Amino acid sequence: MKEISLEIFMEKEYVMSVVNIIIPVYNTRKTLKKCIESLKNQTFKDIEILLIDDGSTDGSDKICDEFAKKDSRIRVVHKNNGGAISARNVGIELISEEGYTTFCDADDLMPKNGIEKLYQLAVENNADIASGTLQRFLKRTFFFKVKKQIPASLSKKQVYKGEQVKEIVMPSFFGITDFPGYMPTKLYKNTLLKKSQFFECPAKHFQEDIAFNLQMCILAECIAVMPDTVYYYRMGGGTSRFMPTFMEDCINLYKFKIKQIDKNGFSPELKITSAIEMKNELWTWMNMYFQEYKKSKPLSEIKKEIKRCCELQLIQEALSYKENEQFGVKNFGELVKENNADEILELLQLHDKQIRLKSIIKRIIMNL
Numbered sequence: 001m002k003e004i005s006l007e008i009f010m011e012k013e014y015v016m017s018v019v020n021i022i023i024p025v026y027n028t029r030k031t032l033k034k035c036i037e038s039l040k041n042q043t044f045k046d047i048e049i050l051l052i053d054d055g056s057t058d059g060s061d062k063i064c065d066e067f068a069k070k071d072s073r074i075r076v077v078h079k080n081n082g083g084a085i086s087a088r089n090v091g092i093e094l095i096s097e098e099g100y101t102t103f104c105d106a107d108d109l110m111p112k113n114g115i116e117k118l119y120q121l122a123v124e125n126n127a128d129i130a131s132g133t134l135q136r137f138l139k140r141t142f143f144f145k146v147k148k149q150i151p152a153s154l155s156k157k158q159v160y161k162g163e164q165v166k167e168i169v170m171p172s173f174f175g176i177t178d179f180p181g182y183m184p185t186k187l188y189k190n191t192l193l194k195k196s197q198f199f200e201c202p203a204k205h206f207q208e209d210i211a212f213n214l215q216m217c218i219l220a221e222c223i224a225v226m227p228d229t230v231y232y233y234r235m236g237g238g239t240s241r242f243m244p245t246f247m248e249d250c251i252n253l254y255k256f257k258i259k260q261i262d263k264n265g266f267s268p269e270l271k272i273t274s275a276i277e278m279k280n281e282l283w284t285w286m287n288m289y290f291q292e293y294k295k296s297k298p299l300s301e302i303k304k305e306i307k308r309c310c311e312l313q314l315i316q317e318a319l320s321y322k323e324n325e326q327f328g329v330k331n332f333g334e335l336v337k338e339n340n341a342d343e344i345l346e347l348l349q350l351h352d353k354q355i356r357l358k359s360i361i362k363r364i365i366m367n368l
Helices: 007-011 029-040 060-070 084-094 113-127 161-176 189-199 210-221 246-264 269-293 297-312 313-316 324-325 332-336 341-367
Strands: 019-023 048-051 074-078 100-103 129-139 143-145 158-161 186-189 223-232
Touching: 019 029, 019 060, 019 084, 019 113, 029 048, 029 060, 029 186, 048 060, 060 074, 074 084, 084 100, 084 189, 100 113, 100 189, 113 129, 113 186, 113 223, 158 297, 161 210, 161 223, 161 246, 161 269, 186 189, 189 210, 210 246, 246 269, 246 313, 269 297, 269 313, 269 332, 269 341, 297 313, 297 332, 297 341, 332 341
Parallel strands: 019 048, 019 100, 048 074, 129 223
Antiparallel strands: 100 186, 129 143, 129 186, 158 223
16 A cells, blocks of 8 residues: 655755646546646646546556656645545645645646636636636547536626625525536635545545535635636546445535534525435436446345435425425326335336437437
8 A cells, every 4th residue: 555655845945836736546547648738738837736646546546656757847646545635635634834736637628728817817806706608518539518507606707795795695505506516617715625635425436526615605705707718627537437425425515514504694595596406416326226227236225225315304395395396307206105005116116218219319300
């Protein structure tokens, strides 16, 4: 196992940079080089790239070291595997109190002027957080951009201050508005970011960004946004696959949100929207579980998981809001309240058929 090593930090004379870029790295050998190149080639040059190797076993750690030897702006830390959150926290510990920091995943990219645009937005408005938008892409044999949909909250340059943050930005973390909750695309003041070391982290893998940014926005006095693309997100990554901890993360995040609503005096309506979101995530989990195990487990085992989820007290509490009946898959909420695993399974099977039919139609159209 690898211990946290600051050898490369010690070998180089430390020079404070205006913008730090923290990249958690774990077994991303196939995409890592292009990710780092996209950061090296930024038009804004006063940067420090912090590669936090989270115990890689596929050679990613060596790639990090090779880049660090060639570019003095790149620094590497090797640590035991602890997940992306722990890797980010190591990076946050190493930044100074001055300047700004952004985050990048090792399978994604940044446009050449991404940092420059974020920095200009932050400085012009003395913003605690500056946010742009992302462009999704598919990468197989060529770079293919997916049609970009800009959230209404980022459709124009805008600055939110004081109560505006609470009234306009904060509801996004409770399922109402559309201010993006992900960490990439944002530039944070280091003075604010340093406080994140004391944040709660209720989610292990899914939507950990939401919990992080919810707490960041509570502390922020000024948030500046713009519609400009500052990040390229690779579709088909880890969040596209089966996640065993998905339901556990959703439940813990729901509890965390209710706690934050009470603690910060947010509108009680946010509890309703969070409950609706919880119901939708339950449907997502049941679909995810069904798709993963429909060929390898008997239906009786799948029904056991459905029943287990239906019997959770927190789920029943979330479904107790009358408003929850108006949203999501028709009749799903009532079936969950009744713990009707048989009919829920039928809904999942019907949904599966619809997915396969759409896939067939799509292939036919693409071959015309």
